[in-house]
Amino acid sequence: TVTRGFKNARLKLQGKAELNSELVDEALKDIRVSLLEADVDLGVVKSFMDRVRDKSLGQVVGLEVKDGHGKRVKLSPQDRFNGICHEELEALMGPVDTSITVQKPLTKVMMVGLQGSGKTTTAGKLARWLDGKKLRPLLVAADIYRPAAVDQLRALGDKLQMPVFHEPGLKPPELCEKAMAVARETGRNAVIFDTAGRLAIDEELMRELEDIKARTKPDNIFLVVDSMIGQDAVRTAAEFNRRLDLTGFIMTKLDGDARGGAALSIKEVTGKPIKFLGVGETLDKLEEFRPQGLASRILG
Amino acid sequence: LSGTREIDEKIVDELEPLLIQADVGVKTTQKLMDLVRQRLSSKELSSAEKVRDAIRDEILRMVSVPAPVMEERTERPCVVMVVGVNGAGKTTTIGKLAHRLRQRGHTVVLGAGDTFRAAAVEQLRVWGDRAGCVTVEGKEGQDSAAVLFDSVKKGKEEGAAFILGDTAGRLHTKVNLMEELKKVRRVMAKAHEGAPHEVLLVLDATTGQNALIQAEQFNQALELSGVILTKVDGTAKGGVIIAICDQLKLPVRFVGVGEKLSDLRPFDPAAFVDGLFA
């Protein structure tokens, strides 16, 4: 676990009078292994270590802090290193921004992501969420490729007693555009576009997403990411972000035991926040992102 | 002393990131480096080419786990149970596998064992129609085991050569769902002695280090006969299977290379190694 990595690192620094580069590099070795085993991106791990090293060695280690009794005590090199590690980890986590941008008269949410990441299920969860916020969402079945994708979204809509729009014969960009008109006509004030899963390297399908965005101008574009994703997370997130300027991420399947290090990486590399967490298969299993929860999970 | 020989640091700095970014994992990468250090002479350890070739050989050796060729299995019917976590590609892969078997002249029956997820049965039915096989659906209120029991029975009646059973996706951390899978396996054996002849874990190639835990857990519950690695047409390299093959001795049988019916290929160890170093 990353916690063990931090523990070993601390032990290596225990009793040392000052931080030198050898000591810091030794301590960082354990942390590196832990973060990589948690699926944090290699590049993110490297820059994390560089920042910790620079701060640790640039540090005037004769720092003083107040102890529990308000008495001034000198901070040991070990404590200072520890503090720097946690500062840098927190920086990778936050800041927290879980808002959905409400647009008048129509709030628009677009779900995008790789195949099987949980977009359709999460679209249903978000519909329930928005309903809870007193919005009246219309679900839009814009995946015209996957067998029974429309049936799947319709079934979720039925469960929620919420309308689902689909018109056979329309391409996804036209479909989404028409959905907005249908929403207004039927007194709905939010639309959630469920799109087909696709590879970030699929030029034609990525252009389809750009087309949907151009026509519907959604203020909320969420990349739905499977929390068990490995080193591919950054490649994928960076490309989706480059093409669509994402609003944020939704990490799914966090009810499993994947460490979810990808969450750190994609947030760090794109600068976009994690909005929600999918924590189960049923439509109530959606939570707002909280850094402490994810941090302690990545830390094992 | 062979123990004190080191691979040239410049070579390690080049090879290690390549393997880590391919999801090979830190421990397995370390193991590969250690094996190479022991195998090569100190002169060879300073040759980037020699080290790289040695690593390739080690990986090739690890992932070349012997396995029967699916379409050449002679049990009749040959019953295949397909399992894996949510969204890995099970239902789609069953369609592809059915198509592959049909192309080779076999009768195939599909069992719609996902009685849980919205439109799961409809999805399998579309694939069954495309591949030209009967899809056995459950009656209202039937659980997964009952549907797959019926599927095996029906397949036998139809004289099917292969019966492919779909199951609902599930996270290995859910004890009750893993127990359900064990029950499904037992019930399939009741429908036909010796069934299931194959229990295949479908694994998404984008999965990180959690893949090894998935494989361990599903293997422990069901005794897997192999892995199918999906979404290999993406940018993820699927390096996690090296540890799965090496530690669990599970063969990778097929790879999914797209979303069409024909997008399934038998696992080719050499092609896999080439892909890692591409």
Ligand SMILES: Nc1nc2c(ncn2[C@@H]2O[C@H](COP(=O)(O)OP(=O)(O)OP(=O)(O)O)[C@@H](O)[C@H]2O)c(=O)[nH]1
């Ligand atoms: N355990 C768990 N399963 C989830 C979660 N979110 C989605 N799933 C499951 O993941 C699988 C895939 O979900 P979908 O909603 O079909 O994924 P998708 O992204 O729409 O898939 P494509 O449209 O094919 O790209 C289903 O079995 C869902 O029930 C989650 O938070 N936890």
Ligand SMILES: Nc1nc2c(ncn2[C@@H]2O[C@H](COP(=O)(O)OP(=O)(O)OP(=O)(O)O)[C@@H](O)[C@H]2O)c(=O)[nH]1
């Ligand atoms: N690019 C690509 N996509 C794939 C591949 N295999 C499956 N998919 C896609 O992955 C998504 C999920 O596939 P499913 O067959 O529904 O996965 P599943 O494991 O049955 O999902 P659940 O039953 O919900 O657990 C679909 O969009 C498939 O088209 C593959 O080899 N390559």
Ligand SMILES: [Mg+2]
């Ligand atoms: Mg979908």
Ligand SMILES: [Mg+2]
């Ligand atoms: Mg399925």
